[in-house]
Amino acid sequence: ETGVTQTPRHLVMGMTNKKSLKCEQHLGHNAMYWYKQSAKKPLELMFVYNFKEQTENNSVPSRFSPECPNSSHLFLHLHTLQPEDSALYLCASSQDQGAIYGYTFGSGTRLTVV
Amino acid sequence: ILNVEQSPQSLHVQEGDSTNFTCSFPSSNFYALHWYRWETAKSPEALFVMTLNGDEKKKGRISATLNTKEGYSYLYIKGSQPEDSATYLCAPEYGQNFVFGPGTRLSVLP
Numbered sequence: 001e002t003g004v005t006q007t008p009r010h011l012v013m014g015m016t017n018k019k020s021l022k023c024e025q026h027l028g029h030n031a032m033y034w035y036k037q038s039a040k041k042p043l044e045l046m047f048v049y050n051f052k053e054q055t056e057n058n059s060v061p062s063r064f065s066p067e068c069p070n071s072s073h074l075f076l077h078l079h080t081l082q083p084e085d086s087a088l089y090l091c092a093s094s095q096d097q098g099a100i101y102g103y104t105f106g107s108g109t110r111l112t113v114v
Numbered sequence: 115i116l117n118v119e120q121s122p123q124s125l126h127v128q129e130g131d132s133t134n135f136t137c138s139f140p141s142s143n144f145y146a147l148h149w150y151r152w153e154t155a156k157s158p159e160a161l162f163v164m165t166l167n168g169d170e171k172k173k174g175r176i177s178a179t180l181n182t183k184e185g186y187s188y189l190y191i192k193g194s195q196p197e198d199s200a201t202y203l204c205a206p207e208y209g210q211n212f213v214f215g216p217g218t219r220l221s222v223l224p
Contacts, residue, residue: 002157042118043203043214056211090158097210100146100165105157 003027006091006106013081014114021076021109023091029104031097032074034066035090037108043090049074050097081113116140118215120204126221127194134190135218137204141185146207149178149189152217153200161189161202194222 004025013019023032034046048056049068063085065077074091088110092103118139127133137147149161162171167182175192191198201219205212 002159004157040216042216045211048211100163100207102148102160102163103158103212104160107155107157 002104002106004091004093004104004106006089006109008109009107010110010112012112012114013078015081015083017081018077018079020078021089021091021111023074023076023106025072025093025104027093027104029093029095030071031094032068032071033092033094033103034074034076035092037088037090038084039087047076048097055097078111081111083113086111086113116206116208116213118204118206118213120202120215120218122218123216124219124221126223129194129196129222129224131194131222132190132192133194133220134188135202135220137187137189137206137215139185139187139204139206139213139215141182143208144182144185144206145209147180147182147187148205148207148212149187150203150205151200152203158203189218191220194220196222196224198222 007022031050035043045058046060047066052068067075088108090108091106095101146165148163150158152158162178164180169180177190180187199222201217203217204215
């Protein structure tokens, strides 16, 4: 365990469903991130939160809605997804935004949209 | 869009072989270069962070070098072991965020 926990590990959802991914860290980190890895593509940054405030939205469609209620928890709410949204979703955290500190990653949620 | 390349895309070596792979990245506005090791079904794990031209880092049998002027980094593994099998990601840093490369998938055959 890295200290960053993601649940669920696997998720299958229909295009009309609403689901949420959860990420939790108790490392005392102030920045949290959502990344997406589609098949045969590099990791893509989706969202960044620093001290609970969203500091970056990398042109992500509105069917992905992040939430950061406190510095330890990060959610990704999903609704009316498309099959092409099937991917591995990784959460990461760092001491502060500023990658020189390095990221601690979770193990990811493997999402399949049917 | 910043283009980060890693080569080769995949690599098979025999146990005991030494190997190396390359990360190339745009050098303008570069701040730092990170290497991550990602085993299947696990979390990416930080290996090194380097900032200065000519930096060299070492961790056991794995080492890395950095050339910021020409925009490349090499990762070396000496005497590969089956447990080194993983995808190795490089991630140059610009501003406050990483740009990840596509990775080199290493398989070490016993």
